[in-house]
Amino acid sequence: MNIAPGDEQVMVRDMVRRFLADRYDATSMASGPMPAEDWRALGELGLFAFLLPESAGGMGGGAMEVMIVAEELGRALAVTPLSDSVVLCGHVIARGGAAGAHWSEPLAQGDAVLGFARGGIARAGALSGAAGIVPGGMAASVFVVACETGGVTLVEADAPGVARSPVRLVDGSIAADLRFEGARCVPLDISEGDLSAAVELAELAIVAELAGAMGTLLDLAIDYVRQRKQFGKPIGSFQAIQHRCARLYTLLEQSRSMMLRAALVRDDARGQAVTEAKAYVCDAALRLAEDVVQLHGGMGVTDELAVGRGLRRVLLLSRLHGGSAAARMALAA
Template sequence: MNLALSDEQAMVRDMVRRFLADRYDATTMAKGPMSPDDWRALGELGLFALLTPEQAGGLGGGAAEVMIVSEEMGRALAITPLAEAILLCGRAIAGSAAAEEWGDRLMQGNALLAFATGGALVDGRLRGTAAIVRDGMDADAFVVETEAGALMLVDGQDSGVRRTPVRLVDGSMAAHVRFDAVQAQPLTVPAGMWAEAQALAGLSIVAELVGAMATLLDLTVDYVRQRHQFGKPIASFQVVQHRCARMYTWLEQSRSLLLKAALAEEEARFRAVTAARAYIGDAALKLAEEAVQLHGGMGVTDELAVGRGLRRVLLLSRLHGGGIAARAALAA
């Protein structure tokens, strides 16, 4: 198992890190979704093309590239639609006629696709509701997984699409979406490709969590070294040292599971990602809570990045059922 990055992978990591460092610091990270201009700039850099399969005109980057990019996004506490828009929806339209209409626009950051679950086909039209669709208010189109498991593409401009805004805990905007007899284009996605898309989207989420954990730990260690009590930095107190050591352990165990999932063979990746989700979601939330507590009362305010980071971790750790759903899937 080779854990070292290739020269090309290191270049991608450094490019994304520099891009995000120019836009986010402790005072701005996790204060709101990435701006459309910055999202398009990432598209112009070729980042989304890298993560798009060759069938859709992309460069066919794999799990390692997904992990590298997503972990950097997590380090900056960047709020983006990467997992659903690029990894799920981008692969759902790959190889279909929809790729001609949406593929290039998606890779360039000029269009946004949102993933929704719910609804059913009735007389050839999609009817029903999809609850809490991330980025659903801004989506130009929806990839919908119906109650029967079919994948459909719905144009967001269809008059039968009704959206109700929902503010999520990290400040991003989702939507309750109702489909009132809308026209839907069937998407034919091989079972193996769809399973891989779901695995990569899950890998992206856990990689973001690991990146966020690293940032929250760094911020906390810096704070306890500077904060004085009884004439000494609180980092000199043994109980604080033990709590920081426990946070470091959670991070390193999570990073190991992330690497194992990213380096797993394709047929074993879905289960490896599920195992990572089963641990990392809970570990990330515990680390974020410790970071807030060690910052004291300021930690829960919007003034500090740790408070905003906690809310970001809370959302990511609960996506797709979180650790509870992952453990149930492993036990099934």
């Protein structure tokens, strides 16, 4: 199995890395949602089109491309709606027929954010019921809703009957507490299998973001223990600290291996591989982030240091789509 990225993938990875390096450093990482102008700039660079299927006017990016882009965003601790808006909703509307086709271009250009929700009952073109907390929901232009009654519908965010209240999440992003009260909805012609495939790609993106964040947090910890002195010596020279960092490195490399396996398996085996990766990486990332904060001492939990903000970002990512608990339940079923 060839795990090395191709030339085009390397070019995209380097482009994203340079873009983020110009905008994020230890003082600004995970300090809040990515500004709308930066999100649009990524769209103008063609990044979102790179990830969208050809049927949505994209370049047909698959699991490997999603993994590469998401890992770089995670490495910068960037707070973005990539997994749900671009990957999940983008692939749903691409496979959902003509009903959502006109949203493909605004999504690819970064001009529109799409929110994914589960809940509500659709009858006679109207959707009613609670959809719960939707990450990025206050910025969404349209919602892709997997209904309780089956099927997937599109609901425009400013349509009559759509009620949303802002909820600040732990990483500083703003979600929506979403409810529908007879809101007009348009059904998408998408099968349950296609919806599951889109969710799998989104969960792969979450795993990759977590792996990228783990790498950055560990780098920050290694740099800190080399500089912080106690008893006249860097604390990184103490065997107990070295052993702890070695365990964290093992968590990181195991997480990357699980991520790569999930991205490289056959399409018909991806669901199982992504679930296995999610079950491990969500817990491993949270453990690493917590240990990195502890290595920094009391300052680690403050907004002043990137590790404290990074922990909050990891905490949110590790809970999306049910987190490791939902993954273990799926594996046990």
